[in-house]
Amino acid sequence: MTKFEDQARFHPLKFLAAIAEETEVYEQTKVLKVEGTKVKTARGTVTAGHIVFAAHFPFVNVPGYYFARMYQERSYVTALEGAKRPEGMYLGIDPDGLSFRTCGNLLLLGGGSHRTGLNQGNTPGGGCRYGALRARAQEIYPGCREVLKWSAQDCMTLDGLPYIGRFSARKPNWYVATGFGKWGMTTSMVSARVLTAMIGGQECPEADIFSPQRHFTAQAAKKLAIHGAHTVKGLTKHILPCGNKNITENCPHMGCRLEWNPDEESYDCPCHGSRFDREGHLIDGPAQNDCKRRKMQE
Numbered sequence: 001m002t003k004f005e006d007q008a009r010f011h012p013l014k015f016l017a018a019i020a021e022e023t024e025v026y027e028q029t030k031v032l033k034v035e036g037t038k039v040k041t042a043r044g045t046v047t048a049g050h051i052v053f054a055a056h057f058p059f060v061n062v063p064g065y066y067f068a069r070m071y072q073e074r075s076y077v078t079a080l081e082g083a084k085r086p087e088g089m090y091l092g093i094d095p096d097g098l099s100f101r102t103c104g105n106l107l108l109l110g111g112g113s114h115r116t117g118l119n120q121g122n123t124p125g126g127g128c129r130y131g132a133l134r135a136r137a138q139e140i141y142p143g144c145r146e147v148l149k150w151s152a153q154d155c156m157t158l159d160g161l162p163y164i165g166r167f168s169a170r171k172p173n174w175y176v177a178t179g180f181g182k183w184g185m186t187t188s189m190v191s192a193r194v195l196t197a198m199i200g201g202q203e204c205p206e207a208d209i210f211s212p213q214r215h216f217t218a219q220a221a222k223k224l225a226i227h228g229a230h231t232v233k234g235l236t237k238h239i240l241p242c243g244n245k246n247i248t249e250n251c252p253h254m255g256c257r258l259e260w261n262p263d264e265e266s267y268d269c270p271c272h273g274s275r276f277d278r279e280g281h282l283i284d285g286p287a288q289n290d291c292k293r294r295k296m297q298e
Helices: 012-020 129-140 184-199 218-237
Strands: 031-035 038-041 044-047 051-053 070-081 099-103 106-115 145-157 163-168 171-178 259-261 266-268 282-284
Touching: 012 184, 070 129, 106 129, 129 145, 163 184, 171 184
Parallel strands: 051 171
Antiparallel strands: 031 038, 038 044, 070 106, 070 145, 099 106, 163 171, 259 266
8 A cells, every 4th residue: 555645635626717717718619620720610710830639538530549549448436425434535456446535524435447338247236337336335334325426537548647748740739638547637737737848849858758659668568459459349340230129329430339338328439438328419529429320120
């Protein structure tokens, strides 16, 4: 067990609100395409000397090829009343580990991580990720009560370090910040430091560590093969008969067969992590469009 003393805890929305006081932010403006120095949106075109892709998962496939070097992982949280609240925050790093932190009079119990789109199979406590968390909660804190539950999605890189720097050697004025791997509050600050220095022509010793063009280790190459196999499987499925005789869904991003997530009642892409609701409306990227639902022939 490793212990870090004197850690700070931030409220992300309050933190962003304070930053936004000195920043001009435009919301509800979807980017459709980026070409050279032009960012084309649904409400017009913006021209910029430097463009930063900070959109969770980059939606431009070429150059960069981030779809082949990253995958998305979903994890779950249940908020409990009547559970003993520990001092500090605890992060479980084992495959089935749990995380603990408090919020007011609630204990937040997290776990159940899995690659997005691979949520099938039986789990303890009711056959779903939330059910498994509830079962573990009752084991540890008998009589506790769930008052809230939610899940989140994160981009994971092959070597565990985020991609921060030039989007591609072919696009010197494009930059990227992605692959935070559940450490968004800290690595967003690293991203700000690195990208500000690069755009301003200043030296930044950390830039090489996080460079998207860095060389990968043998372990990272092994993970590339494993996750590449998931992608090939998802791409192959869309040309095979669907188990649901009434409807089939393929992701508009690259055509992978979507999988049903019973915990969130969504269709999830096992290749790159896009998600859609029951009606095919887009929830999470890198897909940019809704999913087309197609009735299958009897």
